[in-house]
Amino acid sequence: MNTSIQASRTNLGFVTLVSIVAAIGGLLFGYDTAVISGAIGFMQQKFNLDSVMTGWAVSCLMIGAIIGAGFAGALSDRFGRKRMLVLAAILFSVGSIGSAIPTTISQFVVARVVGGIGIGVSSTLVPLYIAEIAPARYRGRLVSLNQLAIVIGISAIYFVNRTVANAGGPAWDISTGWRWMFGLGIAPGLVFMLLLLLVPESPRWLEKQGRGDTAIRILERINGLQQAQLEIEDIRESLKNETGSMGQLFQGGFRIALLVGVVLAILQQVTGINAIMYYAPEIFKKTGAGTDASLTQTIIVGAVNLIFTLVSLWLIDRVGRKVLLLIGSALMAISLLVVGYAFHTGNTAGPLVLVFVLLFVAAFAVSFGPIVWLIIAEIFPTRIRGRATAIASVALWAADYVVSQTFPVLLSGVGSAITFWMFAIMSIIAFLFTLSVVPETKGRSLEDIERMWGAFKR
Template sequence: MSTQKFVYQYTLVAAVGGLLFGYDTAVIAGAIGFIEKKYQLSPAMTGWLASCALVGCMIGAMVAGWMSDRFGRKKILMLSAIAFAVSSLGIMFAPGMSYFVFFRIVGGIGIGIASILSPMYISEIAPPNIRGRLISIYQLGIVAGILLIYFVNALIAGLYDEAWNIETGWRWMFGSGLIPSVIFMIFLFIVPESPRWLAQQNRWKEAGDILQKVNGDRAAEETQAIRESLSAKQGSLRDLIKPGLRTALIIGVLLSILSQVTGINVIMYYAPEIFKATGDGASSALLQTILVGGINLLMTVIAIKYVDKLGRKKLLLIGAAGMSICLAAIGFAFHQQHTTGYWILAGILLYISFFAISLGPLTFVVVSEIFPTNIRGRAMSVAIFFLWLSVYIVSQTFPMLLNAIGTAYTFWIYMIFSILAFVFVWRSVPETKGKTLEEIENMWRV
């Protein structure tokens, strides 16, 4: 088997963690309307039910770094798969809202772990010339999971009438997550541990064998670069607030925040409800939501193709600019009450397209690349914690914003954040295309 075949095989397995991430976060999109009717929820409670999993995501993000530094990337990825499975079964049989919230938080812990360790694993095993493409495959896994659960939700919702969906259908939507969870567990048995983690444990023979598989003739060069990097002894979180690495931390945290406060999860979690607000019925709204997932998948494939050609920064700038324009137009359409026809759908699809070629995949690419090997796990935990905190705030506040200021002004708030994302990337984010992880690490040394 060629080195690239090994690399893609390991990447695809890690990307199943992304598929579970997308599947488990977006399942709420098809279920929230039925849950809201079953429990007669207020806007605040609807936001809490939609976003409670994100509390688990923050917990998972906080613990994933140090756990993976201690026990290895592969073992903790297995733990995330188990959390997904427990969550799916628990919600399927949950007798009330408190149980629902508990098991959603358990699933969120799995998502938080996978959101750090899947892209980290890929970054640590990937050759520099295709690393951006490979980490973007993780994002492809996320959007494939989102699209898959949109289909599953629509299929389950169409089995019987609305009364059945309010009482039972939404449980099957969550329970279906058991199948991809078990598949992920099985696949993890066929991948090796991260070579950079093995090197940290002084298991150089095992690390060298894996690097030989995935790098071929460049294995010795990669091994030497890792040795030099590990000898720098940058191993504590305190190092991240020192000059140099502090810049990397600021970039990682702010990029993570901006990738979410631009409103993407409003679309992913509430798409059917948004389309219902334009006058479409529940079935039509679910079908339009599937179209959103399909465009997300297609444009992520385009990002994978061009991320190592055009570079991270250029795609981020294109995406942030396009998102700003689309959000302005969506807000204007709602403001003028031009919600019939396909104006809103077209604006959302364009917005998704720009996100899917930029902040969607490339946030994980950049955050996976910019931190030194000795501290990558814990540093990524900090950055991705803020990502999930931002998702939580946006998801919790969206129903309340709609109720308080209306749809138009809500989308214009996300437009302002998209403009800020453009300015931040333009001024602060360096290009990392084609550099080894060790070369990127040297950028921060002062």
């Protein structure tokens, strides 16, 4: 069926609402990963943390996320995407409360790991679920709602952190304020849990389970009966050619798909975005800004992240994935080189560092922020999409852990300039890898993309 007919019959309102509900999982992701940025300075004083323990307090969440991502794929292939997202919401809520009440750093770490498991599950399954339910024409922008929600969560917690920090004096911030920063996360966790009860299961997963009648009813509600019948046949044909074994990922073109997913996931993190998001106030303090000014500058970072994520949603299905990745990685490299140079020369008193940190964040928000999650969600075969996506997600969270754990140690060891230059080198590698290996998937159905990789066998 031609695109204009399909577009005219697509129930975009319904599929958008379903995607927005799922994307609340991304909001939890953004909230929980960035909340530490406002709390860590107070926690350092509360628990007398050195640079290694500071890194551990920040990065322990990623240990949980690695565990959650590692199990999410296989469990969602067995029990369904929706049930596992409900579990993620429960774990996040438990982690939020647990992180707010510890009396020792060990108790805090346990709670953050529990919440991190929920984040790992949702980060793997939210983009996957949206990709499986969205029409090809709109898949890019709908999956990218997940990244928009992540950014909204990050921006919201920057405001929450600043508001909480200003609610009392320094002593109150150290004893109590940071606890409120974590504890308030229970609100979005409960909202996510309740709204998930209203959305349908993935039609592709349902068909894989032999529940084709239910699957076609969902597809009919999205695209109308005629298109739904064509799509269900396409899904069935695709499933016939799949083994359902992870060994399929190491055959022919699917090896390239796995390489693309895993390498892009790692590059998204080792280019330094979360070093900035988690430690932004501490970075700006190194330029001479006070606590209040550094928190204000961090809010500006969050606002730029939000604005340019919206720009990405507008461009992603028009310009395409690969072009945006190339432009973004080039600008990220330039920005990081300049920030490193500013720290190297000591020229940090003016707006130079802030301006180029903002340019880096804008470039990331247009490109590697949303597009990596999108590509991971759309390039793998249906029968093993959950497990294959989990492999890429584990790689992403492992890279995030390494960056988060080592960033404060690098700052105190080799210094700010070399640290940012290392991230710049990673951005250059990201540009070269995208240029030489990453394919364009704009406008292709999930089954078309699968056939593209399958063609490499011959």
